[in-house]
Amino acid sequence: SDLDAFIAGLPKxxxxxxxxxxxxxxxxxxxxxxxxxxxxxxxxxEVRAAYSFSRLQDFLDxxxxxxxxxLTRADFRDLAIAYFDRAAADGVVHAEIMFDPxxxxxxxxxxxxxxxxxxxxxADAEARHGMSVKxxxxxxxHLDEADAFATLEAAGxxxxxxxxxxxxxxxxxxxxxxxxxVFAAARAAGLRLVAHAGEEGPPEYVxxxxxxxxxxxxxxxxxxxxxxxxxxxxxxxxMTLTVCPLSNLKLCVVDDMADHPIDRMLREGLRAxxxxxxxxxxxxxxxxxxxxxxxxxxxxxxxxxLLARNSFLGSFLPDEAVAAHC
Ligand code: ADE
Ligand code: ZN
Numbered sequence: 554s555d556l557d558a559f560i561a562g563l564p565k566x567x568x569x570x571x572x573x574x575x576x577x578x579x580x581x582x583x584x585x586x587x588x589x590x591x592x593x594x595x596x597x598x599e600v601r602a603a604y605s606f607s608r609l610q611d612f613l614d615x616x617x618x619x620x621x622x623x624l625t626r627a628d629f630r631d632l633a634i635a636y637f638d639r640a641a642a643d644g645v646v647h648a649e650i651m652f653d654p655x656x657x658x659x660x661x662x663x664x665x666x667x668x669x670x671x672x673x674x675x676a677d678a679e680a681r682h683g684m685s686v687k688x689x690x691x692x693x694x695h696l697d698e699a700d701a702f703a704t705l706e707a708a709g710x711x712x713x714x715x716x717x718x719x720x721x722x723x724x725x726x727x728x729x730x731x732x733x734x735v736f737a738a739a740r741a742a743g744l745r746l747v748a749h750a751g752e753e754g755p756p757e758y759v760x761x762x763x764x765x766x767x768x769x770x771x772x773x774x775x776x777x778x779x780x781x782x783x784x785x786x787x788x789x790x791x792m793t794l795t796v797c798p799l800s801n802l803k804l805c806v807v808d809d810m811a812d813h814p815i816d817r818m819l820r821e822g823l824r825a826x827x828x829x830x831x832x833x834x835x836x837x838x839x840x841x842x843x844x845x846x847x848x849x850x851x852x853x854x855x856x857x858x859l860l861a862r863n864s865f866l867g868s869f870l871p872d873e874a875v876a877a878h879c
Pocket of ligand 1 (some may be wrong): 571
């Protein structure tokens with residue numbers, strides 16, 4: 554339709570994307586074969602059939618299992634190139650992508666292997682698509698503070714290539730305050746700060762992300778809407794929320810796309826953006842997320858243009874580059 558073409562043609566930034574969440578079943582099989590790694594699926598159809606989740610943890614279990622096929626620098630490069638090609642086709646001109654080093658270092662894959670492979674992919678995206686890319690190193694919140702500190706330490710030689718740190722994985726029972734000291738150290742090292750909060754966790758976790766971690770950007774943030782004072786504060790401070798509609802549906806953060814709060818967020822004055830989170834697992838890349846939200850909530854071209862503009866305003870690009878995109 555006209556709106557589909559408008560969405561695909563809208564220049565946009567993707568701000569909430571886990572590169573391990575872009576591993577399509579076809580590439581999973583190819584890498585399993587290339588590396589001689591066994592996977593518990595016989596066919597691509599079997600893999601897709603397993604992607605039925607009733608909560609975040611159901612997804613995480615299968616997402617970490619999928620990552621087992623990623624072993625070499627070339628694997629991380631190929632994974633990243635496949636994502637950037639899809640993103641470019643969706644109108645993404647700037648991407649700030651997250652990676653989970655602990656998922657790999659725990660299996661004996663060196664931090665350097667992960668980082669250099671992703672950097673190879675980024676060089677390819679810059680050269681072939683003219684895309685700009687930034688990297689966000691995420692700490693797995695189900696692991697302890699010492700493990701996060703060891704990861705920040707491993708990143709030390711690579712800090713000029715890393716823009717921010719983030720916080721992801723199992724939210725309930727792992728509040729932001731668990732990582733207060735490692736976030737303070739990351740800030741002292743010159744990194745920007747983001748955190749997943751208010752996806753499954755309560756508004757209190759969003760308060761902690763703001764007050765204890767001092768985040769620059771909020772990943773998801775859906776449950777902030779349960780707290781009117783928090784909502785008003787996020788709006789007043791111009792905090793960017795990286796919202797992921799298809800993820801929210803697949804992980805049962807919303808029961809139905811028709812109930813998605815994306816338009817309510819805009820009405821409340823929140824700087825909401827639309828992103829794809831883990832597109833290989835949730836059924837669509839960023840343009841699919843714009844389309845699904847637009848269809849379910851009746852978003853018009855002005856709403857969609859505002860969401861895309863918010864994605865640049867909420868990015869970590871320098872002011873001149875943001876202005877050039879807005
Ligand atoms: N890791 C990858 N995707 C995630 C999500 N949506 N929430 C928490 N951790 C994640
Ligand atoms: Zn996420």
